[in-house]
Amino acid sequence: MRASFLKIFFFFAVVGFAVSCDKDYNEIGSGIVGEDHFGFEVALMPVLAYNQFYGTVQTSKATTSVVDMPINALGYYNNSVFGKVKASFVTQLELDDPNPTIDLDLDPQIEKVELNIPYFATRTAVDDDGNSLYELDSLQGSSKIKLSVFASGYYLRDFDPSTGFQEVQKYYSDQADDIAGAVIPGRLNNSSQEKQNDQFYFDPAEIVTYTTNDDGLQVVDERRSPEMRLQLRNDYFQEKLFSASAQGKLVTNNVFKEWCRGLYFKVEEAAGSPNQGSLAKMNFKQGTITVTYTEKEDEDSDVRTDPKTLVLNLAGNTVNLFENEYNSNYLSQVTAPDLTNGDSRIWLKGGAGSMAVIKLFPSADNYGYDDDNDYDTPDDPNIPNVLVDVPNNVPDELDELREKNWLINDASLSFFLDEDQMNPDVEKPAYRLYLYDLKNKKRLVDYDFDVTTVSGAPQYNKFVHGGIYIKEKKRYTIRLTNHIRNLVDRAIDSANVELGLVVTESISSTYNTKLKTALPGTDLSGSIDVIPGAATTSQRGVVLYGSNPAVIDEKRLQLKIYYTKKE
Structure with a gap:
C-alpha cells in the first residue's frame, strides 16, 4: 500500500x-502523464462514438444566458474538407451616451463616420522602428472577399411574443434571406477604396496615426492593434441623428433601436477570388462607430465649432448568419x-x-x-x-x-x-x-x-x-x-x-x-x-x-x- x-x-x-x-x-x-507512467498499470476500454449532424443553430442570445454570442464569424471560405460557408452578421446599435444634447438651430453637420472593430490578433515581433507585427488569430484563408454594410430594416426583438414575451427571442443561422430582404437600399461602406468593400481583406497591419508637433514635424500619435476600419456614408447617419425626424428618437436606447435598426454585414465572393476568400472570428461587441460633426457657434454665426464626436456601440441583439454548401463526402459521413x-x-x-x-x-x-x-x-x-x-x-x-x-x-x-x-x-x-x-x-x-x-x-x-x-x-x-x-x-x-x-x-x-x-x-x-x-x-x-x-x-x-x- x-x-x-x-x-x-x-x-x-x-x-x-x-x-x-x-x-x-x-x-x-501532452506530457503530464509521460511515457514512464510511474509503474502504473493500464487498461484500454472500448468506446462507442458516432457522428451527429445538427445543422441550423441559434446564433442570437443563448438559451442559458441573456448575453449574445461573445464571438462571431465573418467572411467567406471554401474548406476543402467540409465545403463552403458565407458568414454574415447583423447587429443593433446603441448610443454610448443616450439623449445627447443636439440643437438643430446650430445646423449640426457630419464630417466623417468611421467604423472600428478590433481583430483577434497576436503580436509576433517589433521591428527596429518600433512597429509591431501581428498575426490574426483563427483566420482561415488569405484571399479577398466582398463586404457590404447595409442599414438593417429588420427589427431584432428582445422577447418572443409567441410566448407572451416570457422567453428570449431566438434567431437562427439560416435567416439570411429574412435579414437581406429588409435592408435599406444603398451600401454604407461605399468608399472609393475597394479594400473597404469589393476587395476587402482582413489586414494584419498595425494601425498607426500621426500628428504634427510644435516644430511642424509629423510624429506618431497612436498605435492600435489590427482592426476593421471602414468609412460609412454621412447622409444616412445625418438623417438618423441630426434630422428633424430624429428628434425624440435618441432619448433612450430602446427608442433609438426601434428608429435605427442596426447594421447588416453581408459577405460575398470577391471578383477575382472565386472559391477562395477568408473568414475570421470577430468580437463585434468591441466595435464602435464614431460620428464626427461640427455646429455653428451660434444661430447667427457662419463660424463652425471644432469637431465634436458622437459614439455608437455595436451593442444590443445580434445574429450570425451562415450559408453553407457542404461537401457531399462530409455530408454522407455525418448523416448515416x-x-x-x-x-x-x-x-x-x-x-x-x-x-x-x-x-x-x-x-x-x-x-x-x-x-x-x-x-x-x-x-x-x-x-x-x-x-x-x-x-x-x-x-x-x-x-x-x-x-x-x-x-x-x-x-x-x-x-x-x-x-x-x-x-x-x-x-x-x-x-x-x-x-x-x-x-x-x-x-x-x-x-x-x-x-x-x-x-x-x-x-x-x-x-x-x-x-x-x-x-x-x-x-x-x-x-x-x-x-x-x-x-x-x-x-x-x-x-x-x-x-x-x-x-x-x-x-x-x-x-x-x-x-x-x-x-x-x-x-x-x-x-x-x-x-x-x-x-x-x-x-x-x-x-x-x-x-x-x-x-x-x-x-x-x-x-x-x-x-x-x-x-
Whole structure:
C-alpha cells in the first residue's frame, strides 16, 4: 500500500510541476502523464462514438444566458474538407451616451463616420522602428472577399411574443434571406477604396496615426492593434441623428433601436477570388462607430465649432448568419452514423455543422473482443499488456470495472487526426475540442476541477483537462479522471451518461444554444435540443479516427485508464 501511495504522490507532484510551468502551449497537456507512467498499470476500454449532424443553430442570445454570442464569424471560405460557408452578421446599435444634447438651430453637420472593430490578433515581433507585427488569430484563408454594410430594416426583438414575451427571442443561422430582404437600399461602406468593400481583406497591419508637433514635424500619435476600419456614408447617419425626424428618437436606447435598426454585414465572393476568400472570428461587441460633426457657434454665426464626436456601440441583439454548401463526402459521413459499432471516422465541424456522441463502457457484444471475451491493449512496448476480463454474462464493462475496485490514477480519451481525410498543412484542424455531459447539458466535473491557466493565452486554460490540438502528435487528449472515478465508485453511483464532443472557439464559454431542429436521442442522452454555444462560433473542423473495430488499434478511440490495484 505504501508503494502505491508513493507512486500516486510522485504522479501528482509531476502534474503540479507541469501546471506551474509557463511552457510552450503547443505541447501543453501532452506530457503530464509521460511515457514512464510511474509503474502504473493500464487498461484500454472500448468506446462507442458516432457522428451527429445538427445543422441550423441559434446564433442570437443563448438559451442559458441573456448575453449574445461573445464571438462571431465573418467572411467567406471554401474548406476543402467540409465545403463552403458565407458568414454574415447583423447587429443593433446603441448610443454610448443616450439623449445627447443636439440643437438643430446650430445646423449640426457630419464630417466623417468611421467604423472600428478590433481583430483577434497576436503580436509576433517589433521591428527596429518600433512597429509591431501581428498575426490574426483563427483566420482561415488569405484571399479577398466582398463586404457590404447595409442599414438593417429588420427589427431584432428582445422577447418572443409567441410566448407572451416570457422567453428570449431566438434567431437562427439560416435567416439570411429574412435579414437581406429588409435592408435599406444603398451600401454604407461605399468608399472609393475597394479594400473597404469589393476587395476587402482582413489586414494584419498595425494601425498607426500621426500628428504634427510644435516644430511642424509629423510624429506618431497612436498605435492600435489590427482592426476593421471602414468609412460609412454621412447622409444616412445625418438623417438618423441630426434630422428633424430624429428628434425624440435618441432619448433612450430602446427608442433609438426601434428608429435605427442596426447594421447588416453581408459577405460575398470577391471578383477575382472565386472559391477562395477568408473568414475570421470577430468580437463585434468591441466595435464602435464614431460620428464626427461640427455646429455653428451660434444661430447667427457662419463660424463652425471644432469637431465634436458622437459614439455608437455595436451593442444590443445580434445574429450570425451562415450559408453553407457542404461537401457531399462530409455530408454522407455525418448523416448515416453506425449506431451499433461506432463510426470509423469522426467529423466535427463548428457553426452549422456536426458533433459526435460518445458512449463509455458500451456492451461487449460485437465490439472487437477476442474469443476469450478479453479486450486487448495495443502492441505498445511502453504499456503493460493488460487484459480486461469481460465474462459473457456481464452486459456492461463498467460493472466489471467496479468489481475490480481499482484505484483510478488517470483516465483519458485520445483522438487522432486522420491525415488521409484532412491534410493539416492545407486545412488547419480545430485548435480545441470540448467534451460534455450530453444528457444533462453541462460540463464534466474534470472541467470544474481544472484551474490551470496560461499567462497571455487564455484559450489554453484548463490544459490538464485538455482537448488542445498537439500538432507534433496529430492528436487531442481529454482527461476525464474524476468522471471515471465517479462512475466506478459505487458509493457515488454516478450515471453513465452519453457524452457530446464538439469543436470550441472558447474553452471558457460553456453556455448552451438552441438547435432549430432537435435530434432524437437515446435513453442515455435524451433528446438533443441544444449544443454548446462555443461550437457555433467556430467555423473550423477536424476529421478524427473513430471507435469502429475496423480502425487500427494505434488510432482507434479508446478509453485509457491508469490504475493501481488496491492491496
